Amino acid sequence: MSAAPAERGARLPSERAPRPRRECGRRPRHERTPRLRRERGVALLTAILLVALGTMLATAMAYHTAMTARRGQGSFALDQSILIAEAGEAIAGYALRESRRNNNSKNDAPGQAWSMHYGPLPVTDGVTLEAWLEDLSDRFNLNDLVNAAGVKDPKAIQAFEKLLQNPKIGLEPKWAELIADWIDATTLVDSSDGAEDSTYLSQLPPYRAADRQITSSSELLALPGFGPDRFARIAPFVTALPRGTNINLCTASKYVLDALLPPGEYQYSLLDDQALAEQRSNAPNGCFPTVHDITQTWVGQPQGSGSFVTQISGTQSNYFRLTSVVSIGSAQFYLYSLLHREQNGAKVRVIQRSFTAD
Numbered sequence: 001m002s003a004a005p006a007e008r009g010a011r012l013p014s015e016r017a018p019r020p021r022r023e024c025g026r027r028p029r030h031e032r033t034p035r036l037r038r039e040r041g042v043a044l045l046t047a048i049l050l051v052a053l054g055t056m057l058a059t060a061m062a063y064h065t066a067m068t069a070r071r072g073q074g075s076f077a078l079d080q081s082i083l084i085a086e087a088g089e090a091i092a093g094y095a096l097r098e099s100r101r102n103n104n105s106k107n108d109a110p111g112q113a114w115s116m117h118y119g120p121l122p123v124t125d126g127v128t129l130e131a132w133l134e135d136l137s138d139r140f141n142l143n144d145l146v147n148a149a150g151v152k153d154p155k156a157i158q159a160f161e162k163l164l165q166n167p168k169i170g171l172e173p174k175w176a177e178l179i180a181d182w183i184d185a186t187t188l189v190d191s192s193d194g195a196e197d198s199t200y201l202s203q204l205p206p207y208r209a210a211d212r213q214i215t216s217s218s219e220l221l222a223l224p225g226f227g228p229d230r231f232a233r234i235a236p237f238v239t240a241l242p243r244g245t246n247i248n249l250c251t252a253s254k255y256v257l258d259a260l261l262p263p264g265e266y267q268y269s270l271l272d273d274q275a276l277a278e279q280r281s282n283a284p285n286g287c288f289p290t291v292h293d294i295t296q297t298w299v300g301q302p303q304g305s306g307s308f309v310t311q312i313s314g315t316q317s318n319y320f321r322l323t324s325v326v327s328i329g330s331a332q333f334y335l336y337s338l339l340h341r342e343q344n345g346a347k348v349r350v351i352q353r354s355f356t357a358d
């Protein structure tokens with residue numbers, strides 16, 4: 001006989017353990033926690049993403065606004081700088097006209113009014129202008145390597161070769177023929193050191209020779225293999241002005257002066273800069289050497305060998321480079337202006353502007 005339920009320890013239906021109470025609409029804590037945690041994690045992640053997205057949008061808008069303001073500020077500063085530099089050109093033109101008008105000797109020499117450094121002069125709050133003129137007739141004019149008929153001038157090439165080979169410059173003489181071929185009108189190579197289109201068309205990328213007067217001495221860099229190092233050594237002594245512009249002996253570099261002497265003769269590059277400056281300050285009208293000093297060195301040389309030197313030697317300058325430096329806050333703006341003064345000194349015109357010196 002089986003034991004009575006009470007005796008077996010069984011509970012009566014009325015004594016059953018109470019079922020866990022389920023609150024209306026809510027799951028027991030042990031059932032709802034993982035899911036809620038997942039839901040809370042998703043919500044938190046969504047909130048973080050929204051905040052990050054909002055931050056990114058706000059940053060992008062602020063950056064865009066700042067850049068727009070910066071570009072506007074830069075554009076305004078550039079316009080302002082050009083206008084101030086143009087004012088500097090007008091002042092330089094006045095100085096050049098007055099210098100020619102008040103100079104009885106008609107020589108353009110160091111120490112005259114045009115050679116004075118101007119500024120820095122305050123223009124308005126936080127803006128200054130600084131400017132100075134350089135005589136470009138103190139250099140060898142590369143366009144003079146070719147005559148008016150577009151043919152190479154052997155005497156000019158000889159002088160330029162001497163300038164290149166000056167021990168203080170130390171460049172190969174072959175560059176004289178190469179740049180002369182670059183400028184002359186013909187497209188035929190007529191010397192062992194020359195080069196025309198056939199050479200330049202084989203470069204990468206291919207290009208052609210100018211075969212005309214050049215407007216910048218930096219065209220030397222177009223010669224294959226010339227390179228910036230050689231250019232840095234010769235740049236202070238060469239220029240690219242209209243053909244026939246004289247070299248001003250009163251301002252010319254000592255290396256250029258020696259290039260005008262007969263082959264193998266060196267005088268001026270043996271002087272130090274201070275000695276040359278003293279010679280010039282003590283000379284009548286501030287001009288040393290004179291045209292006579294130079295042409296006399298060719299006496300006894302073969303007939304006609306000094307014709308190029310006689311032709312280009314002078315004591316006046318009509319081409320000047322004005323360097324204008326406009327400072328606006330911490331920014332500096334450079335403008336280089338090529339000024340031409342008429343022979344009678346009545347007018348000065350700007351014929352070229354650039355943002356680089358050469």
Ligand SMILES: [Ca+2]
Pocket residue numbers: 180181182183184185186187188196209211
């Ligand atoms: Ca040519």
